[in-house]
Amino acid sequence: MTPRRQTALEMAEAASAWLASLTDDQQAVANGAVPAYDDSIDAERRRWFYTPTDHGGLTVHQQRPAQQRAAMKLVATGLSMAGYVTVATAMGLENVLDRVEGFVTRFDRERGRDPGLYYLRVFGEPGGAAWGWRFGGHHVSLNNLVVDGELVATTPCFMGADPASSPLLGGAVNRPLAQVEDLARELVLSLAPELAARAVLLDKAPSDLVTGNRTAVAEGDQVIPMAGIWRERFPDPTEQAKLQSLSDAIDKAAGLTPDDHRTIHYTATPKGIAGRDLDSAQRELLLALLGTYFDRVPDSASPLASYDDSALDAVHFAWAGPTGPGLAHYYRLQGPRLLIEWDNTQRGANHAHSVWRDPESDFGLDVLAQHRAAHH
Numbered sequence: 190m191t192p193r194r195q196t197a198l199e200m201a202e203a204a205s206a207w208l209a210s211l212t213d214d215q216q217a218v219a220n221g222a223v224p225a226y227d228d229s230i231d232a233e234r235r236r237w238f239y240t241p242t243d244h245g246g247l248t249v250h251q252q253r254p255a256q257q258r259a260a261m262k263l264v265a266t267g268l269s270m271a272g273y274v275t276v277a278t279a280m281g282l283e284n285v286l287d288r289v290e291g292f293v294t295r296f297d298r299e300r301g302r303d304p305g306l307y308y309l310r311v312f313g314e315p316g317g318a319a320w321g322w323r324f325g326g327h328h329v330s331l332n333n334l335v336v337d338g339e340l341v342a343t344t345p346c347f348m349g350a351d352p353a354s355s356p357l358l359g360g361a362v363n364r365p366l367a368q369v370e371d372l373a374r375e376l377v378l379s380l381a382p383e384l385a386a387r388a389v390l391l392d393k394a395p396s397d398l399v400t401g402n403r404t405a406v407a408e409g410d411q412v413i414p415m416a417g418i419w420r421e422r423f424p425d426p427t428e429q430a431k432l433q434s435l436s437d438a439i440d441k442a443a444g445l446t447p448d449d450h451r452t453i454h455y456t457a458t459p460k461g462i463a464g465r466d467l468d469s470a471q472r473e474l475l476l477a478l479l480g481t482y483f484d485r486v487p488d489s490a491s492p493l494a495s496y497d498d499s500a501l502d503a504v505h506f507a508w509a510g511p512t513g514p515g516l517a518h519y520y521r522l523q524g525p526r527l528l529i530e531w532d533n534t535q536r537g538a539n540h541a542h543s544v545w546r547d548p549e550s551d552f553g554l555d556v557l558a559q560h561r562a563a564h565h
Contacts, residue, residue, distance in 0.1 A: 192489030195489065196487050199266045200266045200322070200335060204311050204322055205316065207309075207311075210259050211256060218247045220310070221311065221312040221313075222234070222312060223313035224334055224336075231557075234332075237323070237330045238419070239325070239402060239418070240327065241306065242418075242420045243421075244323070244325035245310055245323070249306070250305040267333050267486060268331070268486060269491075271485070272348075272484070275365050276331070280304050280326065281304060282350060282355075283302045283304040283306075284302070285355055287300075290302065297428035307325065307329065318560070319336045319337075320335055321333050321335060328347070328348065328351060329348060330345060330346070342547070342553030342556065343486045344545055344547045344550070344552075345545070345552075346482070346545045350365045350366050351536065352536070352540065353366060353539050354539055369481040369482075370531070370541065373478055373506075374512060376474045377506075378512055379470070379471055384466060388507060389507075389509070390460060390509050391445075391449055391452050391510070392509075393449060393517075394509045394510030394532060395412045395450075395453055396442070396534055397412050397418075397532055397534070397542065398412070398532055399519075400455050400530060402418050404552070405548070406455055406546065408456055414437070415432075416435075417436075459505035459507075460521065462507075463504070472501055476501060478522070479522065482545040505523045506521075516538055519531065527546075529544065529545050
């Protein structure tokens, strides 16, 4: 059995056990439509968020402790140990963020910052011809698809941290995504002036990921304001107005002009400098940086081992914003079947987002197309 099939089998066993532990009412929320290439059937599976909105599925709150453990066992099958710890830490940071904000944030619900509002949904029947699962909440979005017994897609894969940096006893610091940030800064600071001029697209950073939470990325995509990355508007107009005001303030603080947005918008042709332009030490930094994304998933699903010299040559690195620590910044890695984005701009550059995507096969759409052609 190949490693990807072994991982898929472990996922199926964990998903089946979790679903079996649920009541009929819970299963109605926890189980979604069979993955399909058809947009209308598969639309919900392709919706993903990283804001503290309804991600779709059964929340931690809606489960008994034994069910919660079974849910987290399924989540663990799609993550490396380091990835699992990072996700668990992001969930726990909701309690920290609540204190930072003075325990007042609502978002039109009983508790605005809530470690129990993480959602799990299984699509289709575990072990079936095509099935998948999604887990997400504030700053977490994991999307997995299994076709014909093999794990074929693990993207979009999003992890964030707010606060990105917070104190621990004895002067230690909790930075769940430290290397994801620091390796990129080390790389940009290592560049000779000519390369730096090509890599740094703009002296200001966008307020968020440029491609946002779109199902598919497209030429010309620009930042979606935070208020737009929400499942629906709040019934309470006062809370909706607060969200809109916060979103507007974030965009105003970034200070990007229309020309700035055009400079950093998404293009199928990568921006910045290519791996082939880097020296050996810089290439090692680039490979290590890629590892902070690819190593989130089990070794069986990680493409890192396939990144030989020619693959690394084609990865482009671009930066926006100042390069000093503690300042708002953004970077992008882009190459064949690869799009990675990072930003740490909000809350005084103490609120980080990072996502790994495959523009050709997010949600496994290319594999589902092949599957439909072969079986219909």
